[in-house]
Amino acid sequence: MQMPFQLTILGSSSAMPTSKRYPTAQVLNVLGRFFLIDCGEGTQHQLRKNKIGFGRLDHIFISHLHGDHFFGLIGFISTQVLLGRTKDLHIYAHSELQRYTQYQLDFLGTEELGFRLVFHPLNFKKEQVIFDEEKLTITSFPLHHRIPCCGFLFREKSKEPNIKKGKLKQYKIPIREIKYIKAGADFQTEKGDIIPNKELVIPPAAPRSFAFCSDTAYHESIIPIISKVDLLYHEATFAESEKKLAQATFHSTGADAASIAKQANVGKLLIGHFSARYKTPEIILEEARAIFPNTEAIIENEVFKVVRD
Amino acid sequence: MQMPFQLTILGSSSAMPTSKRYPTAQVLNVLGRFFLIDCGEGTQHQLRKNKIGFGRLDHIFISHLHGDHFFGLIGFISTQVLLGRTKDLHIYAHSELQRYTQYQLDFLGTEELGFRLVFHPLNFKKEQVIFDEEKLTITSFPLHHRIPCCGFLFREKSKEPNIKKGKLKQYKIPIREIKYIKAGADFQTEKGDIIPNKELVIPPAAPRSFAFCSDTAYHESIIPIISKVDLLYHEATFAESEKKLAQATFHSTGADAASIAKQANVGKLLIGHFSARYKTPEIILEEARAIFPNTEAIIENEVFKVVRD
Numbered sequence: 369m370q371m372p373f374q375l376t377i378l379g380s381s382s383a384m385p386t387s388k389r390y391p392t393a394q395v396l397n398v399l400g401r402f403f404l405i406d407c408g409e410g411t412q413h414q415l416r417k418n419k420i421g422f423g424r425l426d427h428i429f430i431s432h433l434h435g436d437h438f439f440g441l442i443g444f445i446s447t448q449v450l451l452g453r454t455k456d457l458h459i460y461a462h463s464e465l466q467r468y469t470q471y472q473l474d475f476l477g478t479e480e481l482g483f484r485l486v487f488h489p490l491n492f493k494k495e496q497v498i499f500d501e502e503k504l505t506i507t508s509f510p511l512h513h514r515i516p517c518c519g520f521l522f523r524e525k526s527k528e529p530n531i532k533k534g535k536l537k538q539y540k541i542p543i544r545e546i547k548y549i550k551a552g553a554d555f556q557t558e559k560g561d562i563i564p565n566k567e568l569v570i571p572p573a574a575p576r577s578f579a580f581c582s583d584t585a586y587h588e589s590i591i592p593i594i595s596k597v598d599l600l601y602h603e604a605t606f607a608e609s610e611k612k613l614a615q616a617t618f619h620s621t622g623a624d625a626a627s628i629a630k631q632a633n634v635g636k637l638l639i640g641h642f643s644a645r646y647k648t649p650e651i652i653l654e655e656a657r658a659i660f661p662n663t664e665a666i667i668e669n670e671v672f673k674v675v676r677d
Numbered sequence: 678m679q680m681p682f683q684l685t686i687l688g689s690s691s692a693m694p695t696s697k698r699y700p701t702a703q704v705l706n707v708l709g710r711f712f713l714i715d716c717g718e719g720t721q722h723q724l725r726k727n728k729i730g731f732g733r734l735d736h737i738f739i740s741h742l743h744g745d746h747f748f749g750l751i752g753f754i755s756t757q758v759l760l761g762r763t764k765d766l767h768i769y770a771h772s773e774l775q776r777y778t779q780y781q782l783d784f785l786g787t788e789e790l791g792f793r794l795v796f797h798p799l800n801f802k803k804e805q806v807i808f809d810e811e812k813l814t815i816t817s818f819p820l821h822h823r824i825p826c827c828g829f830l831f832r833e834k835s836k837e838p839n840i841k842k843g844k845l846k847q848y849k850i851p852i853r854e855i856k857y858i859k860a861g862a863d864f865q866t867e868k869g870d871i872i873p874n875k876e877l878v879i880p881p882a883a884p885r886s887f888a889f890c891s892d893t894a895y896h897e898s899i900i901p902i903i904s905k906v907d908l909l910y911h912e913a914t915f916a917e918s919e920k921k922l923a924q925a926t927f928h929s930t931g932a933d934a935a936s937i938a939k940q941a942n943v944g945k946l947l948i949g950h951f952s953a954r955y956k957t958p959e960i961i962l963e964e965a966r967a968i969f970p971n972t973e974a975i976i977e978n979e980v981f982k983v984v985r986d
Contacts, residue, residue: 383755383756383759384756384759384760385722385725385752385756386722387722387725387726387728390722409718409719409721409722409748409749409752410719410722412694412718413695413699415694416695419696433785434785435751435755435785436752436755439751439755440718442744442748443694443718443744443745443748446745446748447692447693447694450692450693451693468781468784471780475742475773476742476743476744477824515786
């Protein structure tokens, strides 16, 4: 069974609330670790609905400081206090969010959190690795919005190939040679025969990737950064009929998102952050699919899996 | 048709979020005017779900400054800005909430609201009339919680009786006498006959009333204030088995709420603010009904009407 790499949609609307959609929030599950991306009002409720335990979330990424992307944070932190959290909670956001959150906690009279809130300020000028562990790298990169805003790229690291069953014994491969074979080397037997690498190893699953881009105007600078990701979420607030409004408010249309997806040659495009003026996102989706067919409009509680054959 | 006097439940849980309940928020519709009582996270979403237009809400009552009772306020205000509100928005709350809200608005870079936010500080020491208009009086009164907390009493004003059809002509009643008859006077005809008041008037519908009590420990001082209200909402966070925890956290059990309702001789009791430890509030409800049978456990999107026969 392949380890999960899957995205759960907690909120898909833009700033104006609707009866069916919540403001932006998504959770990415990478190999059983959960990453919360944006935290609009109602995120807690939606986490409960999707049975994602609060204690499993140690890393929160806030793209920018418009309310519909972070108003749910103080409630989430307050609940962690109630739950008796002790683990560090990491927040990747504009540096100002630390001051704001501290002000809120002081106001609420929260003397002792019981855990460390670790703030990691984002760089809104250039691409930057903000998380780098054994199996995963997370990169932030600047988007183009009214205020400083970052996208996030989650990329699994390349795995090593496995040596095929029986080959160690068959060719009497010494243990010291294994690391070279896993790195791609052929193997020379005692008799001097060369066994090509591809006969010895099962190639690893290709690393999987997801990029999150909200909120942003059409912005071609991101194309090389998100090139060939398996799954791209790109906001699509408006239809083409509101193109001027999209430009004026530094948002994208469905066609903008699809054009970025096409140029970046991504696997699948998800669009969301729909303006409340549209009863359904159908027209936005149609306009996107005309440019990039493998597009879906997100809705609350949907799960998108990246699976390798 | 009788004008409405009805309560809509937007949120019924206590601080810990659940998948089915939102933190505290209720809307009282009095004769077509809407009053928002507490504003937990998700209030906006719930207003939309219940088709209550944001522009119809001009008065917000915040019982106390625990997050589950006001974290939804900044989102609500932000949405009013997006909607282009121009009417005053009145907030009845602890005086500190003004500073907090202003800090948030400054942080968000909201330079011009477009409407006035009018803060009315509550008095946590004694009962006080905080709203007094032609048809309705609203009174705040102290509850007994860990931090300053107020309940709210909404009471229709007594209406004048109507003069029965035909009586003016029948007894040749001069217009100047009408106000005396409406105030309860008998009428003396030209011939000197005394017509008793009850033959002349149709008595008005009795004024309707609702009291909101959350959060609070069992607190008998409120009994005379909420005496004989038609509808009482009283928190009931715990079952009797958690009586000690209720006392330690300044909350009530269902039995506490029912005992208050019984002593105050109210018409109907609603209980809510249930701790997330109970999968259903059944046991709390049972314990309350054993003391005060006309009790209901609230749930999101329910509407309770006060109707006169």
